[in-house]
Amino acid sequence: MELSAQKLPIHKHPLYPSTRFLFARCEGCRVKGHIYGGYSCNESDCYNNAKDGGWFHKECGESPSEINHPSHPQHPLTFNARTGYKDCHLCGRSVRSGYCCAIRHFIIDMAFVRTNEAPLMDPCKICKSRIDEGYPYECLTCKDVFHLDCVNQSREVNHSSHSKNAEKTCILCGIESQHVLYHCSKCNFSICIYCERNPPPLTVEHTKTHRHKLSLLSRRVSFTCNVCGMLGDRSPYSCIQCSFLVHRECIDLPCVININRHDHRVSLTDHIGRRGNMKCGVCHQSVNQYCGGYTSSTCPDFVVHSSCPTKHRVWDGIELEGIPEEEVIPPFEVVGDNLIQHFSHENHILRLESDGKTRCEACQCDFVLHETCANLPRKKRLPFRNIQFKLYAPRMDSHEAFECYACKTMFSGFRYVAYRMSIDVRCGTFSELESYDFHDHPLYYSYKKMLQSCGACPQGGEVLQDMLSCDDCDFELDFRCFNLPRVVKHKDDKPPLSLCYGEDANGKYWCDICEGETNPKHWFYTCSHSGVTLRVQCVLGDFSFLMPRRMIEYRRRRYYRFEVVPNNHCSRPFCACCQSRCIGPFFLKISNPEIIYICSKGCLENKKARGQI
Template sequence: MMSTHDHELQHFSHEHPLIYVDKETLKGCCSACGVALLSSPSYKCGKDHCNFFLHQQCAELPQFSGPNFIHGNYYNLVLLAKPPHDNCKCIKCGSLCKNFTYKCSRQLFRDRILYVHSLCAFPLEISVKHISHKHSLTAMCREASLICDGCGREQKGTFFCCQKCSFYIYQDCCLLPDIVEINHHHDHLVSLTYFLADTYFRHKYCLICKDEISLSFGAYICGFCNLGTHIYCATSTLKEGEIVQSSIRLPKTLDTFPSLIMCGLLGNKDDGEIKDVKSKIEKYHNDHSSWIVHHQENDTQMVCNACIQPVIISPPPSHYSCPQPHCDFILHQFCANLPPVIKNYFLSKPLNLFSESNDFCSSFFCFICNKECNGFGYKSTGAILSIDVECAAAPIIINHESHSQHLLALSRSPRTEHFCCDILMQGPCVYACRLCNYYIHVHCAFLPKTVKHKFDEHPLDLIYNPSIQIPRKQKEEAEEEKEYYHMCEFCEEDIEPKLWFYYCGKCDQSFHVKCIPSTGELSKVKFGRSLALPRQVHDHPVTLTRMLTIGSQKCGYCNRMIRGFIDHMSFHCSMCDFWIHFECTKRNSSQDGLCTNHK
């Protein structure tokens, strides 16, 4: 019937290989039984845009079986991928057969063949975890008519239930889109929540029908305005294709490009389908006109000028670089095709792409994460607020591992304690669970699951709950020496245990998030760009340099010390070892203060 190799399966019912999925929530229904997949172990088609899914249990149903006692007799059964005609009815439950169907080997009468649903022939217990309830839910494979605890309405069909709590949720309410747009009713997108509290609403009336929203059921909520709408009101206005976005699971190891965050901006656009890319690149970098397209490996560490992320060469993506000597202008092929105008959740006006800021060294502070950046960004016409490329693509709703029991929605930042870092305000927006008063910064939500640091040979894991994530033996040893695994190996300062940090389990070493170069305060700045100073200050060009891993130096202009081993910028001349403060350089540079891409 099938052949398996590792986590790949070739099933008789489908032409393409199927891939095993264990720890991923799938918003679709099983092609065998019609029951929602959700978090149950399943198989999905390995081909893009092919919506074929099977529960693992359904994939293991026997293709030939017998004898089986059905309808007072014993029959041999043959599994069909679909019923032979539209009027096939199950001999056990009487309803129409739609998906996998067993055909009985003998006829009841001369012209009638018996058919039976796969779940009627072999009852299965399909158990799932769903965001709507704290306990596991079991599929009720027979149709029922009940009040749904998700939307609050009476529904007829397949339900998932928790017998402990008498909780019932309609299958369609388990598959609702995480985010929808309610045109003509509200300017912002609204996100789905199954848990409501008084703190959610300025007033508890639906934006569409104006009736009261019950706190006992779910709703779609605007995290910025604290307004909501009934589930059925929001979804009844949807047309096919109007679903905006599903929740994204974080953190992930963002070690390939384009990252999942960037994919959120451009959807699933194929990097190979790029038109007029040469003219676009020349618009971004008009100093030089010739370009090289790379598909091969390169030993040099390269950073994209648009997103300030490394150009990863495994697997080898194509990227564009300037062939002129000592010019390090590089673009991912993906970034060369960034949309010129986007609509952003934070700001009501359309945002336009820019490749260089008008500020000193082309740097700007991102309105969302409050980090300095000298890459590409977006801003509206005439506005002073800018958003870097990564934050412009921030998903509106996420399921973060640090608070996996509830979804986190993009909301206004409250002036209260956050659970990720000790910065009270890091931009105007946060990801929030209002039910639990749990808040994390947008930038902290993007932190990768694993990073590297030169002080440790192993990958470092992101720790947001030491009591769960750090092995018991190491915690017991730490009780005797309390500061040991909460001391940063880089700066040798204590790490607040309730805040996130990076940790190596093999070496028992910890690091502040801010002390990791790829996640620190200046992780969105591309260094190595050069600047020409007036001759009375210095004769040679100076290079933008990061002080995080460099000791203190003396400024050659003001004779004060430039502090080392902290994350800030300075300029350095490698020809004569001349150092100068960033502020001193800014005061003495030309009016435009343009940093070039020359090394």
């Protein structure tokens, strides 16, 4: 059955009917709970700006544009999707959408209209969940508060999904026993308050998921979901004649989508089949070839579990079925033999040169482009956000610097941009499922809830949440270390320096630049000819990816303007912040109006230096 979009007064975009099972916050009434048979918005902005995506209860989506309410019998109330976060006259909560009287400036929260309850931020004594909507009951002696529904809840219920195999967690949704459950001790059968109030339907018809009607099997049973290939332990929907079992969350999944782990569209299939790589491109666990999943027609080896795009929020929220693919705009036009017209430099023709001594504009230089940088796609999906990034090339007269979101490096070349997030082209070209010279296993992007230390940095280095992780061993690497050049030319050494990925050595290593001790277990630079060892920070510093000999503008917490100066003079200047000689290959020169020098990013942002800059 094909579902068409409906323009409803509650939302600025058309809304699509959905049979998805969700535990989310309704964008209409702002009440969090089970949503089934509601409405969804197919716009990326709504999906990404809302914590739980653009979902609405069926009742909220179909709310009338005008109502008569007993709290304000004088005039009808008109629905307003944008109240300007004014306070509800009944519950006092600041509301985004509600029913308003233009004559008396009277506003009612939409959640109050739907539930006839008002909010209080305290946990209910019965269900243990916070009362973030609704008028509660309060005991005047002990000050305990209770949901209105919890107080009026029946001590016993007869439920249509009662069977004889269950446990003390809810048989339908798996909620643990810290919430009050309805329990049958004879059958050891339990359901939670949420499922009793809003029970899942006993049958579901959705031909895109399965051609026959699906029936709820309300019992604890181990099964493999035919849609996502993952294990389940309770209450699947089933088709007896086809031996088809499915998680209720896997019903009505989007058919064609974009995810931030792949450059091409992926499509839902009911049978993956045998492929070259049988690991999910999102969770990296094995996939079942006999079940469904998302696959790419452009890259046949790429496969994703059906449930992973919505579970891990790597999807941009847009169903692309029936929407033609966006035309790919190439970064340059070939205008002759070894001649191109690049979008970043439209005034002149660029000629391909074999001389590798010049520096690339995408990673800092006079206007020269590496061949690989000239081929960078103008639009790309990156794992840092579930939206599309666009390649931004600064103008020749613009010397703006920024901090890369991934590696925290100051950078002034090409970058990928989405919203206010900037990713330098080195982090933007990272690809998963590759083998590397410094590690035996593939590395995957992972966002850590707890801050992690990089396995290559010196102890006490900056701990980050955006990391590269190995699934086979306990190894974490930040993007700054991942992007370190494998070979670098240093002014004090004629032979090039090579990056060493740590050594198990008992002796002490000393940096030949700062003369400080170097931990051999962490990464460092060395010269095989002379045997010198040098710290990464001493070789590269913090300003190696800023355009030298230019006035750079940089904004972070405050506005800075400085010149990037090569540190190749006979004497090294003193840093105005740390009062030490500038060690790195570049330092900053600031006139304000006296000339001062800054040796590192930390000194630039240090509070002591701010008064002098």
